[in-house]
Amino acid sequence: MKPAFTAFISIALLVSASAARSEWRRFETQHFIVYSESNDKRVNELATGLENIDGLMRMATGLSADGETVKVRIYEMADEGQVEAALGVHNSGIAGFYASNILGPYAVTLRRAYGAPGDFTADIVLHHEYAHHFMLQYFPGTYPPWYVEGFAELIGSTKALPDGRMGYGFPAKYRRDIYWTDMRDVLLKPPEKLEQFDLYGQGWAMTHFLTFSRARSSQLRQYLGALTAGRSAAEAAAAFGDLATLNREAHAYLLSGSFEYRPVSVPVRQPVIQKVSPVGAAEAALIPETIAFNDEDLSSFRKADDREREQKRRDQLLSHLRSKAARFAKEPYSLYLLAQVENQAGNKQAAATATDRLLTVQPSHVGGMALKSMLLSDAAANLSADARAAKALAARHLAMAANKVDPDNALTYIAFYKSYVAAGTPAPPGAVNGLAAAVEKLPGDTNVRQMLVDEFATEGRFAEAMMTLSPIANDPHDSPMRQAAREKMAQLKARAERKAAVVTSGN
Secondary structure: OOOOOOOOOOHHHHHHHHHHOOOOEEEEOOOEEEEEOOOHHHHHHHHHHHHHHHHHHHHHHOOOOOOOOOOEEEEEEOOHHHHHHHHOOOOOOOOOEEEEEOOEEEEEEEOOOOOOOOOOOHHHHHHHHHHHHHHHHHOOOOOOHHHHHHHHHHHHOOEEOOOOOEEEOOOOOOOOOOOOOOHHHHHHOOHHHOOOOOOOHHHHHHHHHHHHOOOOHHHHHHHHHHHHOOOOHHHHHHHHOOHHHHHHHHHHHHHHOOOOOEEEOOOOOOOOOOEEEEOOHHHHHOHHHHHHOOOOOHHHOOOHHHHHHHHHHHHHHHHHHHHHHHHHOOOHHHHHHHHHHHHHOOOHHHHHHHHHHHHHHOOOOHHHHHHHHHHHHHHHOOOOHHHHHHHHHHHHHHHHHHHHHOOOOHHHHHHHHHHHHHHOOOOOHHHHHHHHHHHHHOOOOHHHHHHHHHHHHHOOOHHHHHHHHHHHHOOOOOOHHHHHHHHHHHHHHHHHHHHHHHHHHHO
16 A cells, blocks of 8 residues: 555656646645645545544543644545646556655545545545554554554544444454464464465454554553664564464454444544645646655666666656646746756756746745755865865755744754754764654655664664654565665664674773
8 A cells, every 4th residue: 555656757647637626625634735626525535534533532542632743645546546646656556655855755546436445435545644644654663564554454444433423443344355474474484475465455454453552552552663763573472472372362353343433522623624725837737746756866776677667757747847847937836846856856057047936936945945055066066175164054044044944844954954964074963853843744755764774873873763764674575775775774784783793891
């Protein structure tokens, strides 16, 4: 349910999607921003479902609903073709996805009912993907793949009951005929060694059992806490006692077909939709490009064929974006998106040109100010001595000016930090703390996360580096980025052990 951006963009689909578009509106709730062409009733149902899911997870975790929130953008597309076009896949049956980039976290779902058999709906996919975001945003840690997907399935299958309450733990009836893998293997073996393991189905069944079992729920918390504390799989699994007994109980629970669920009244701020506004012509026309934008480091695609395919996909996207953006040459949204995509592509001069045009049209555009600062930092890194210092200082002043306009904008923190890297000087604690705050605001942005990992490693803060890297290294889905993260994790662990050995010998 969390596909990677690995194939070609279908330009024909992007064009047809744009041509078929009617009026897009922007609906803002307490925790989400929904972009949709649907009528008010449908959007209210979608938004209410999302706020209920968010509220349910906050109740389950004790997280305040009134704390600082990074609102997730939700794009409701007309059909599967538009969803697939964003991912560059065809005939996949994908009903939605969650992603994050320098523009922030977002999810893509379907406007109409998903044409899948049974009760597997687009809303289930959306709620599943939002559960991933919630876990990463508010409770980052070291989670095994089965629990990452099991928790998301547990939340995703939660059902609105006729009396308005939420059926927490409602059985995922679409997960039928689960092939059972002995839990001793699931808990103790590396995930890549579990060839027939049903990550979603059994992951859900295990999570459901361990969550709703009065005897086992506290053991689950101990197990997850031990993993996050850096214990081995075997050490963490000791929380469950005899694993053979655990396996028998969990399998019998699944075979019984009787799953407890709890009717829960979730407090949701009313009215659910707090603000409605039209989406400008430029932003509406560029929604297909917005949801297709992937700024992960191309080097994360380790196989040459994969890199070539991804490069071609991005080249096609950029070409199409340039063509569309030319029609909106003075629109801030168009110029900003173009600048970000050009920058990701390594076209620094084109990115600078678009950014300068943006700041001419809207001088206080915070994203544009932060991006210009980062471009100045990139340019400074190629200079020497006084010229480098002067350029980096100009970048820093611009980042600080942007932060004054919007003190909560994560991009201003990143730009401020990068100005020190560009100058070749150690970043002060304030800049590093700002970078850490940017990771909290953009939890799914792997580039920013890797930046913080490298900073912590440079400072010898290896435990924090490994904790920051763990969401990538423990991604339940195989990818070149996950493999690279696991290799870096091993290097960080080795460096931490060498540091500890030196400290021990010194004593």
